[in-house]
Structures are given as C-alpha cells and as structure tokens.
Amino acid sequence: MTFFSLIHNITQLQITATGLGKRFQRDWIFRGLTHVFHPGSATAVLGPNGAGKSTLLNTFSGQLLPTEGTLAYSLAGRSLAVEDVPRHLAYAAPYLELLEELTLLEMLQFHTQFKPLRPGINADKLIELMYLEKSRQQLIREFSSGMKQRLKLALALYADAPLLLLDEPTTNLDAAGVAWYHEHAQATRAGRTLLLSSNVPAEYAFCDEQLLVTDFQSVPKK
Numbered sequence: 001m002t003f004f005s006l007i008h009n010i011t012q013l014q015i016t017a018t019g020l021g022k023r024f025q026r027d028w029i030f031r032g033l034t035h036v037f038h039p040g041s042a043t044a045v046l047g048p049n050g051a052g053k054s055t056l057l058n059t060f061s062g063q064l065l066p067t068e069g070t071l072a073y074s075l076a077g078r079s080l081a082v083e084d085v086p087r088h089l090a091y092a093a094p095y096l097e098l099l100e101e102l103t104l105l106e107m108l109q110f111h112t113q114f115k116p117l118r119p120g121i122n123a124d125k126l127i128e129l130m131y132l133e134k135s136r137q138q139l140i141r142e143f144s145s146g147m148k149q150r151l152k153l154a155l156a157l158y159a160d161a162p163l164l165l166l167d168e169p170t171t172n173l174d175a176a177g178v179a180w181y182h183e184h185a186q187a188t189r190a191g192r193t194l195l196l197s198s199n200v201p202a203e204y205a206f207c208d209e210q211l212l213v214t215d216f217q218s219v220p221k222k
C-alpha cells in the first residue's frame, strides 16, 4: 500500500477554545486558554510531568467538563455539539484500556463496530500494517507493552475520525516502533485536527504548532 492510496477526504473539524480553564478542587490546571485549532493542524501540547497535558486532552475530548470558558466544535463548517464529539474522535493514551480478554482479531472486529476504520482499511489490513500477523489469534493480555501500544496507535491513526488525540504516543515503543509510529502518523494526518501531548521532542517534531500548558496557568490581564 502506498501513502497516496490512504488519502481520502476527511471531514474538516475545527475547535475554538475561548477563555478555557480547568480546576480540580482548588487547583487550576490551566486557565485563560484561547486558541483556534484549525482542520489539518497538528499541535504539540507540551509541559513537564503534572503540568496538565492529559487533562487538557481529556477536556478537548469532551470527557472532562471545563470549569470556565467554552469549547466550540465545528464539523464541515457546522456547529457540532460536545456530546457528538466522541463519534468524530480517535484517541490513543497510556491510560485507555484495551479489551484484554479478546484475541487481536476479535478485538478489532468488536472495536470497529463502534469506531469504523478509514475506507480501504479493514481488520486484516490493519493487522498487516501493524506487523502483527502472527498474533491474530493471540489474547491481547498476552501482548507485550510495545505490541499493545502499536495496537492503540493503529486503532487511532486508522480510525475514520477527523479529530485525533495522541497522549505520549511513543510510550513503550522501541526504535522500530518509533519509526513505525512516524511512518503511520505521517501517512494518516492529512486533513485531520491533531493534538499530541508529549515530553519527547522526536515524537512531536512534525507538529506545526506548540502549546505550552504552563503558559495558561494564570488569568491573562485584560
């Protein structure tokens, strides 16, 4: 398969954050975030451990409610309600679980009922792209941590979804896995709105924008 054959028209998704803030108990994690995430943009969400990168991604995914400010989503130029965002979202993160009791093939067949893959990709093709042919009938719980991470990434990268959130995407990957991630992230990013949280410069080098969470930890002066 060539990269060219993977290109298809992803519906454009835009996110507008206005005065966005998130607080846990008395602690503000970020505050005063105003930014437009354009379709096709790739934004690296940066900051030290505990800065709030995962919290920010979870807020953009609709799983966490902002404490203040607004998040507005639009799909193909039309307003998209936050409760409909999960349908258009693909998300890979260390804290998101796989269905460990299923085999790889069963897991893909189950998962893709709810989160379809891009046109031209099916479970067999994805297994081939992950180089996991020998593990088709193996239980996910028997996978190594690197195999699990490759599976999480493949499910997100090849999902037919315009919003892609990647939290620390090269976690548990060896050098070959990191190269695989770069190849497939590049092959699937056209047209998508990507937010990628990271502490590893090599994994976000291809992003065109950077957002430092620690820049949003006080209310901007008016």
Ligand SMILES: Nc1ncnc2c1ncn2[C@@H]1O[C@H](COP(=O)(O)OP(=O)(O)OP(=O)(O)O)[C@@H](O)[C@H]1O
Pocket (backbone or CB within 6 Å): 024, 025, 029, 047, 048, 049, 050, 051, 052, 053, 054, 055, 056, 199
């Ligand atoms: N559900 C929660 N309730 C209370 N505090 C939370 C909750 N989730 C996260 N926090 C706190 O929010 C802060 C930011 O955590 P977060 O996981 O977003 O940071 P991070 O930048 O992704 O860190 P890392 O680089 O270590 O993954 C931390 O102090 C964390 O303890």
